[in-house]
Amino acid sequence: MADVKPKPIPVFIPCFDLVTTPNAGRIILRGGSPLLPVQGVYSGNHVSLNTLTGNYEFDPLGAGTGVYPVTYTYTNVYGCDGTTSPVNITLQNSNFTCGGNLTDVRNGKKYKTALLAGHCWMTQNLNYGVPLINAPVPAQTDNCLAEKYRLPADTGCSVYGGFYQWDELMDYSTSSGKKGLCPPEWHIPSVTEWQQLIDNLAAGITAPNANGVNGAEMMDPLRINGFQALTAGLDYQDYIWAFGLPGNQATMFWTSDALGTDRAAARGLNVYNLSISDYNSSRGNAFSVRCVKD
Secondary structure, three states: OOOOOOOOOOEEOOOOOOEEOOOOOOEEOOOEEOOOOOOEEEEOOOEEEEOOOOEEEEOOOOOOOEEEEEEEEEEOOOOOEEEOOOEEEEEOOOOOOEOEEEEOOOOOOEEEEEEEOOEEEEOOOOOOOEEOOOOOOOOOOOOOOOEEEOOOOOOOOOOOOOEEEHHHHOOOOOOOOOOOOOOOOEEOOOHHHHHHHHHOOEOOEOOOOHHHHOHHHHHOOOOOOOOOOOOOOEEEOOOEEEOOOOOOOEEEEEEEEEEOOOEEEEEEEEOOOOOOEEEEEEOOOEEEOOOEEO
């Protein structure tokens, strides 16, 4: 009598944006389990295998608005396969003009924007993800859930936005200029993009002097179409809030540039001087972020 081989029962918990836009970048499909090369396959319209990275991707380019089901199939060593129920990716149009409000299609959150130094920047801090109440709490982890810290005095993150450890913000990529947790069609600015912003923020104040004085321009709350940085403080090593209330003395913003295996580049502002600092930071610190348009 022939042996009865077990049929696999794969699981598909999506670790990617479920709502995106037709002009957004490719979405790396993650969350299928068990995950083994060749044995695990994602399928669906506009889904393909990137042979250079080994990742399956959903490409919204050329796709119209609507719902796109994606399934995960796992084939075990006996040749038996199982397929999950579909996970739906929804494509929505994003009608946006720089200088107006950006609506994040993922959750409806609105952000003010401005054209600064030739690029469109958010002029409010990113506020995306599930709050982990207050630091210190367990570290943000790669658990298929976008997570953020919130200031104790800003329970809804409505004023100062979220605070992110670098790897969580980058969605566990280490490549500069990646989307990370930013809305579709936006990305975490690189060191180069930050420096371009600093060098061209104020007329007549350019490199090499801009880093020494343009912090005042970035923190000016009355400047029309300004960056309008808020010195909300920051979280050190998921241990303590610093430079915040009372007084709101300083802030840090992440870039998307890694520095070695455990650090990343950040830019800092404080109320004591006019400079913009370069900070080689531990990725375990939690800072704010401003996204920039692709």
